[in-house]
Amino acid sequence: MGQDAPTRAVVLGGSIAGLFAARVLADAYDEVRIVDRDTLVGTKGPRRHAPQGRHINGLLARGQQIMEELFPGLTKQILDYGVPGGDLSGSCRWFFGGRRLKQQHAGLVTLGARRPVLEFHIRERVEKIPNVVFTEQHDILGLVTTADRGTVTGVRVQRRGTKTEKVIEADLVVDATGRGSRTPVWLEELGYGAVPEERKKIDLVYVTQHFRLREGADPFGDDVAINPVAFPGNPRGAVFVRTDGGELELTTYGLLGDHPPTDQAGLYEWLKTLPSKDVYNAIRYADPVDEPTAFRFPTTVRRQYEKLTRFPAGLLVTGDAITCFNPVYAQGMSVAALSAMTMRQHLHSGAAPEPTDYFRDLAHDVIDPPWEMTNTVDLTFPGVKGNRTFQVRMAQKYLKRVQVAATRDGKVTAAYMRAAGLVDRPEALMRPGMVLRVLAKSLFGPSPESGVHANWAPAAAVTPVIEERRAA
Template sequence: MSGDKTGTRAVVLGGSIAGLFAARVLADAYDEVLIVDRDVLTGVEGPRKHCPQGRHINGLLARGQLAMEELYPGITQEIFDDGVPTGDLAGHVRWYFNGKRLKQQVAGLTCVAASRPMLEKHIRRRTAALPNVSFREQHDILGLVTTADRGRVTGVRVQSLTGGASEETVEADLVVDATGRGSRTPVWLEELGYPRVPEERKKIGLGYVTQHYKLLADPYDGDLSINPVAFPEVPRGAIFTKTDGGRVELTTYGLLGDHPPTDQEGLYAWVKSLAVPDIHDALQNAVPLDEPVAFRFPTTLRRRYEDMDRFPQGLLVTGDAVTTFNPVYAQGMTVAALGALTIRDHLHTGAAPVPAQYFRDLARDVIDPAWEMTNTVDLTFPGVQGERTPQVRAAQVFLKLVQKAATRDGKVTAAYMRGAGLVDKPDAMKRPAFVARVLWNVVCGAVGERLRSRPGPRPGARPGPGTASAAPAGSRSEDLVSAG
């Protein structure tokens, strides 16, 4: 294929959602965009062979939905028109933190309750519709091609997986690696004489199991999903959500090696062990549509390309190939979308992006806030190894107060979910008015619990001054507390 270029070309390694998002923004700046992947991509509607997480819940956070809509105007409605249910992340999801249910309040956070194959199908269809985007399917990616001084990437070496084909070189003005956690860019760079890419790993020992059901009775009462979140005392959690095809999707998980079983009876028993009974009760009126499928995720991983002193021109990395978050927090696809917008920001001059500047902005504006948020939560589990700095401990204390306040106040829930959905920056929850609201609800809740736990007067005893029964009629202690 070398020698047939007539214009500028960008090559995207990997047809994942991150690769599709990247191709979308590159199509505005390059004459040709080519996506290379080992899988068959076009026309595929089910889980792909080389996307093992395609059989499990993949959440798109509210900020990810906004970014997706910005990249593909009208796509959200197209997905809903294809039978995907929706709701509000704070108003129509039944959240349980520390075993306690949060108050629900609509916060303008659109949930797209699509299965991974459904979401991928729509994003791929819209990307493929761009006239300058094409796919090189069922091809293995063998390595990078560079200038003689190895200072610039000029293409990639690929080979067909269908048999009999020889290796070929695809020339490119820009190569974007979107091949996911298994990215070989760190290995290729070392082979080219570049330093080792700094990495940060944290062992979380996550394992989860997914199964789909048809419900014979509706347990949701108007909600979209029921989500009991794992916490140190019960390090097991689940997401039980309506999804496309009139199905319900369950992904239940455990941390630090405590993993759900894949036999049906064992899975039901596991679900019964969750902190709340809602999902187990619902499964009494549900018919399994497939077999339970397991997935293991031992460590989170962050490749700190922003810390490298040298990096070749003509090469960028995006999505899980840069950072793989704890998937429980559903940040991966959203960060991939925001990463594509970061690439776009570095294409606006028409010149090739400068990798060092791109990686700096990606780390500071996209990865850091999400990474710090999930790191704070991961380190609440004593068995997770990592540095618990005074800042981390303070953040954990405040987060627990927020969660406690959210059990009483829907406005706290809405603000919390705007942060968790990456719509608001973490600093939004540090505003004095919000901190005051959190503390007020926590104090009022504590006072209420204390009053409710007081023993009542002895039979026949006369109420004395200051006792609850001495309060004016119609002003029970519970009413006084809730008035706060």
């Protein structure tokens, strides 16, 4: 675009990562245009090209903090909409190694919003920004560059259902298209070489279903979620949360080929085998409101743009288009929020951001900590291939001690959840005072009561759903 023309940033992809990016770009560019294949504006349900929208997508504590910073008052707006809220450490029932952690509030806000509902509220705020424009129902065909291929100057798009191609000129293009990002292909076509990647096969499948509790049944009490986490002794887990509309959202998962079934009877039997009986005992009194839906996630992927020695000006990448974490750790949306804040730091003095500086800072400040933390956990499963260095093995041993200590001490749980929630870097668990606390509290093993699972039953006479279905 010409020097005297209004500046424009184009965001490819209108999901959470694209919306956070558009918000920070709107402060630096005269126009921000979001391009997506779906209809975005006004959409409250799952979108065709966002299949994970049908499953649980958690916004971790740091993601919520950034959301509130970028969109003041949005947390209250979401809660007022009817989304349950609580504390990641104090209102969530966590089970690690089949043992329940001691709960303690830590000021870590968690929201039980379904992915489409959360996306709708964030997008509604973005829609109100005067210089943000949505270009919906358009396929993204490729980049436009200068003759020397050194600078990206726009993007080629095509309205769905037509064969007419057009170019949207841009001073900056941001790829937020997710796991299926074409940027690695485009870069090779432009002569920049292959993007280094780190992949780890986890062969994960998760199944999601929604339920509604029968009147007189409330197995959650003051909690908003029940989360038995998979571990090597039982590679099955679940996230079970209160959500909007008075419903419960359950996503259960299995790793390394041990996958949950999608038939109702089989799913009930699967839930019996989770590392905690709490989920099954709750499901007994909850009516299904839809059918179980599966999603396959074979590998984690990290695209290491920071290792490229050359990169075209006028192009950045964010969100899952850079790194797809193991989704059971719910890091994707929060890392996208952190990535937007890094992008904001590089939008200074009206100058276009320098991609190599952005990718370097993004890797070190945003991606490295959660990637290394989850890599440590993933590699505790013998079937996951990877380099189990001495550092990784020591981190695994210490993390196990943290989890054991947390069955006895809520302060350890709070510190653990601050790290898992991306509020603190993992190194915070290695501070001398915390190390001493962890070692002392884990000395005699897990708390005996941590292994006692809820044998919950409603006070009133409520017919268990599962038994009723079997009788029918």
